[in-house]
Amino acid sequence: MxxxxxxxxxxxxxxxxxxxxxxxxxxxxxxxxxxxxxxxxxxxxxxxxxxxxxxxxxxxxxxxxxxxxxxxxxxxxxxxxxxxxxxxxxxxxxxxxxxxxxxxxxVLIPPIKGVEKENVFCIKKDKVYLESLKKRLESKEKIIIIGGGFIGLEVADELLKGGKKITIIERLDHLLPLAMDKEFGDMIQQGLKSAGADIVTNATVKEILGDDSATGVLLDNGKTISGDMVILSAGYxxxxxxxxxxxxxxxxxxxxxxxxxxxxxxxxxxxxxxxxxxxxxxxxxxxxxxxxxxxxxxxxxxxxNLYDIKVMRKFMGVLGSFSTKIADIAVGVSGITEKDAKALGVEYVVGTAETFDRHPGKLPDASKLYVKLIFSRYSHTLLGGEVRGGNSVGEIINILSVMIQKHMTDMEIDTLQIGTHPLLTSSPIAYPIINATADAILKWF
Amino acid sequence: MxxxxxxxxxxxxxxxxxxxxxxxxxxxxxxxxxxxxxxxxxxxxxxxxxxxxxxxxxxxxxxxxxxxxxxxxxxxxxxxxxxxxxxxxxxxxxxxxxxxxxxxxxVLIPPIKGVEKENVFCIKKDKVYLESLKKRLESKEKIIIIGGGFIGLEVADELLKGGKKITIIERLDHLLPLAMDKEFGDMIQQGLKSAGADIVTNATVKEILGDDSATGVLLDNGKTISGDMVILSAGYxxxxxxxxxxxxxxxxxxxxxxxxxxxxxxxxxxxxxxxxxxxxxxxxxxxxxxxxxxxxxxxxxxxxNLYDIKVMRKFMGVLGSFSTKIADIAVGVSGITEKDAKALGVEYVVGTAETFDRHPGKLPDASKLYVKLIFSRYSHTLLGGEVRGGNSVGEIINILSVMIQKHMTDMEIDTLQIGTHPLLTSSPIAYPIINATADAILKWF
The missing domain is CATH 3.50.50.60 (FAD/NAD(P)-binding domain)
Incomplete structure (x- = not known):
């Protein structure tokens, strides 16, 4: 032994x-x-x-x-x-x-009739399985993705780039429904549509059609969508x-x-x-x-801390910080969204700001950057933030993560010292985390 | 009135x-x-x-x-x-x-003999003057830049991209000498050299040569460098x-x-x-x-706070957060450098980490990201950080800015929740701010 x-x-x-x-x-x-x-x-x-x-x-x-x-x-x-x-x-x-x-x-296999058919795959964390998925994709043209969460959309985006025809079916009213507010899901939906995807929201798949092999899906509204492969992305x-x-x-x-x-x-x-x-x-x-x-x-x-408590846990519970990039639009969230605040019964103030991620905005690789922040109405602490923009979204989310974990207030953020550079960030006068904070302050001031 | x-x-x-x-x-x-x-x-x-x-x-x-x-x-x-x-x-x-x-x-005009000559310019914040500088550059080929601080180097980088021959003269022992530690200045120096610049460090300009118009400079070591235009970048x-x-x-x-x-x-x-x-x-x-x-x-x-004190000042003094991108290398600093710590007599521990800014690193637009952090040896708070990498450096500096302004300790950073994504950030297992912190912890542990 x-x-x-x-x-x-x-x-x-x-x-x-x-x-x-x-x-x-x-x-x-x-x-x-x-x-x-x-x-x-x-x-x-x-x-x-x-x-x-x-x-x-x-x-x-x-x-x-x-x-x-x-x-x-x-x-x-x-x-x-x-x-x-x-x-x-x-x-x-x-x-x-x-x-x-x-x-x-x-991977969670949703209880849909027909999930056992050939050409129905999911995104397992298993190299051998993924090899077979990748191989199968080679001969398939029209792919139906069930689930508009971030894994489903990332897969959709990759397959679009690989030249496939894609249909995405989401049962809730917008894409990324559990992760982000509707306006962000809608921005991604617009981007995926422009890249050629068909997107169906507010629809549940009742059945995967076909004899041995999937040929399409039947929706709860009676419509059918044809396809020669189905990818399930309903969570883990x-x-x-x-x-x-x-x-x-x-x-x-x-x-x-x-x-x-x-x-x-x-x-x-x-x-x-x-x-x-x-x-x-x-x-x-x-x-x-x-x-x-x-x-x-x-x-x-x-x-x-395996043998003793060496490091104190300062922060309890899951913050939930993540980012992704779909259809060349980067989005991210840290902490709670506006939808979460409503569901949790948190009294909140929203602040938003939009600007470019370079300054001046005429610089060649500038993208629009949009920041939405949620503050506690009475405690004034930052509770969450959502961001859409270029690649800098990935680290902007982490600025928000630190601010939230350190319980920063609107006034602290308003007078924070940050670094900016024409080729790398927004302008100091328009820095969107600060300007969205100022916007929130104006609403209760 | x-x-x-x-x-x-x-x-x-x-x-x-x-x-x-x-x-x-x-x-x-x-x-x-x-x-x-x-x-x-x-x-x-x-x-x-x-x-x-x-x-x-x-x-x-x-x-x-x-x-x-x-x-x-x-x-x-x-x-x-x-x-x-x-x-x-x-x-x-x-x-x-x-x-x-x-x-x-x-702009500060250094007391160098010959600064009044024609074709000697500086970087004034004046549109009319800058128009004349830009016009004059059109007919000039070989530009000497006096001063290796960030404005001088940004100008050098732009002129290199515009096809000019550039010589940079810096009186201290490395580029960006007041802003960053030597290893970062040296990385930028390497990048500018690869882009074709000549760089002279440890040299002071004694005189700008030429009759009415600048034809070169004489250094304190007796060497001369020829050029048909001189740009002074000695600060403000x-x-x-x-x-x-x-x-x-x-x-x-x-x-x-x-x-x-x-x-x-x-x-x-x-x-x-x-x-x-x-x-x-x-x-x-x-x-x-x-x-x-x-x-x-x-x-x-x-x-x-003009009529009364509405917003408390929580943080006294200048942090000094900035970033730049020169020769396609982004660098940035927030708080103190190792050189500063030595000069100030601060007892410190350094932690470093290097990884890619995408994960896996095989993703097409991945760049190497290097983070160097300075912690107070006994207070364990983060005092400063320097970063080199791709465009995400601009916002990574701001993560550090928030951490420093909130007096975060090494153990707090070690257990921080951050968001990562393959296309936007380093891997969670290699996230360099956290791994550089772990490196610092190991040194005193």
Whole structure:
């Protein structure tokens, strides 16, 4: 029987980061990662294997940083766990002192009639499966994508760039409905339409048509849409099997129950990343959101705190910061949207600003940048922000993330010192985070 | 005699922002800006009129936002001031209740023999002068730039793109010597060399050679460099004439003396932007740094606080956040550099990280991103950061700006939630601000 001090189950970003953080903190401990896959994929890079990346091998999470930090990688599957001992599929047993479950999430197959037909795919985080998807796409022309969330749209955008005919079906009233406010979803919809996509919102797929192989879909409004391939993109669900099997507290929908320090219901067992249940940072309620960057923050915290609490958790719950680029429009969000504020019953003030991301705006690569901020009406703290623009959106979202996590108020942001440059940012007089803040201030002033 | 409640002298970014902020706060007051120029330039955009922008008119600070906010613009010059009354060059007099001096800075002409020769120019913030510079450049091939600070290098980069032969002479041991650490200056130097520039460091110009017209320069080491035009870029000095003439406290080198709320030595008179003396935010000592974005922060504060203190100043002194892009390399800094830390006697820990600004790094437009952070050794707060990379550097600097202004510690940054996306940012596992922080933590851990 092998023996380790720290064992991490799962080789995705959450497991990876936990291992590195544990090694940095506990330099003498014996650490192993157990994962099923020979090769680990970069999850958020998966859509880009369809066109932008030359080959699937370009989207690999490298083992080198783990090797160089003396972290063992065991390719196997954990089937059971008892008395600080893991049982592997191979029959091997591994003893641990501290265990971190980072088993991630798996694709959710919606209960639609016909999902088992040939040419119906989903976006699994599995290299072999993705290879077969990519191969199949080669001979297909007209692709139907079910689900207008960010993975579905990123896949759509890649396939459009690859010359496919695309139809996107979203059951809610706009694209990116869970992530962003309607005006942002509509901007993306406009961009995808201009790129040639057909988009159907407010429609549910009742059935995938065809004999053995999909030939189209039937909508709840009675319309049919033809296509020679269907891609399901209805979200992901946490992998909780190991928790279920070994008596840890968990919730089917949200994941393995953990406390503020990501400790499960059993001593010496932690859970991080998509498989662990998240709480909303505003309400403290459970909340299903899966982001590699949240997993990272958790992994870094857990890696430091396995044997004792070295690093205090300063911020409870999931902020939800993400960005994407679809149809050459970058959008991003951090914290709550206006829709969220309404749903949560938060009293808020909205501030908006639009300008260019270069100054003067006549510079050759300038794009329009639009910022919408949500402030607490009475606390005056920044609660959330949404941004649309060029590539700088990715880091602008992180400026907002820091501001929100530090509970900055409108007046603090209004008098903040920021750096600007003609070729890299908006003008100082029009800097949109500050001007949207000033706009919000004017509304309550 | 005209009468205003609020008068702002100077139509640059500082004056502009003060006026808008004052209007937002004091909706009923009569506000005027008095400026000398018919047309106001965007100061930081000036280098880009030389190549990237089609025409000088593309680099204009627009009057429309002022007009739409009912702010009068008076094109004239203030020659004297007494008893809440300004005397203008035209002979007109204007009464004010509150006065804001935002007269900016002017170019510093170094005391070099021969600066008065023909074909010796500098980078003035004056449209007519810049038109003559641009016209003259048309017939010139070999340009000598004296001064390797960011304006000099931005001008050099533009002229290189326009096909000119360029020599840059810097008296200190690397480019951008006052702004960044040597390794960053050296990266820019390498980039400019690859683009064809000749660069001489550790050399002072003793004399500009030629009869009436410049034909080259003589260095202190005895060498001569030939050229048919010389551009001086030795910095700017605050415009303090009005303070001198009207009895306000001022310092020739640093500018008009102001307190924490930008109040001068006389009641009802404020000074903002390049003309007002700045204090270093770490030491509280006077510090000559001129940035539009600092002026903005001051202008927004003063505009809100002219009649009473509505907005508390939370952060004292100048942070110094800026970015630029030279030879297709973007660099930026916020807060102190390692060199500054040494000079100030600050005990510090450095953390660095390098990765790509996309993930996976095989994505077509990925650039290498390098981050260097300076933490206080015992307080563990972030004091400064320098970045080199692609266009995202402009906003990454602002993430650092917020972190520094909010006194974030290494452990807070280590467990921060940030958003990442393949097409827009570094990978979550390699996010360089966080990984450079982890690197610093390891050094004291």
């Amino acid at each position: 092998k023996q380790y001090d720290i064992v991490i189950i799962g080789g995705g970003p959450a497991g990876f980061t936990t291992a590195v953080s544990a090694r940095n903190t506990y330099t003498d401990k014996k650490i192993a990662i157990i994962r099923r896959e020979e090769i680990s994929m970069i999850p958020c890079g998966i859509p880009y294997i369809l066109h932008s990346l030359e080959k699937i091998e370009d989207n690999i999470l490298p083992d080198k940083p783990l090797n160089s930090k003396n972290i063992d990688i065991i390719i196997d599957e954990v089937t059971d766990r008892k008395d600080h001992t893991l049982v592997l599929k191979s029959g091997e047993k591994i003893k641990y002192e501290k265990l971190v479950i980072a088993t991630g999430s798996r 669900i946490p992998n909780v099997e190991l928790a279920e099997k070994t008596g840890l507290q968990y919730d089917d929908h949200y994941g393995i129950i953990v406390d503020e320090y990501l400790r499960t219901s059993e001593k010496d067992v932690f859970a991080v990343g998509d498989c662990s249940a998240k709480r909303n940072c505003y309400t403290g309620e459970y909340h299903r959101i899966m982001l590699a960057s949240t997993a990272m923050a958790e992994g870094r915290l857990v890696g430091s | 005209k009468q205003y409640d609020i008068v702002i002298i100077g139509g640059g970014p500082a004056g502009f922002t003060t006026a808008v902020s004052a209007r937002n706060t004091y909706t009923d007051k009569k506000i005027a800006i008095i400026r000398r120029e018919e047309i106001s330039m965007i100061p930081c955009g000036i280098p880009y009129i030389l190549h990237s922008l089609e025409k000088i008119e593309d680099n204009i600070l627009p009057d429309k936002p002022l007009n739409s906010k009912n702010i009068d613009i008076i094109i004239d010059e203030v020659t004297d001031r007494k008893d809440h009354t300004l005397v203008l060059k035209s002979g007109e007099k204007i009464k004010y209740e509150k006065l804001v001096i935002a007269t900016g800075s002017r 000095i605050p415009n303090v004439e009005l303070a001198e003439k009207t009895g306000l406290q001022y310092d020739d080198h640093y500018g008009i003396i102001v307190d924490e709320y930008l109040r001068t030595s006389e009641k009802d008179v404020f000074a903002v932007g390049d003309c007002s003396a700045k204090r270093n935010c770490y030491t509280g000592e006077y510090h000559r740094i001129m940035l539009a974005s600092t002026a903005m922060a001051e202008g927004r504060l003063v505009g809100s």
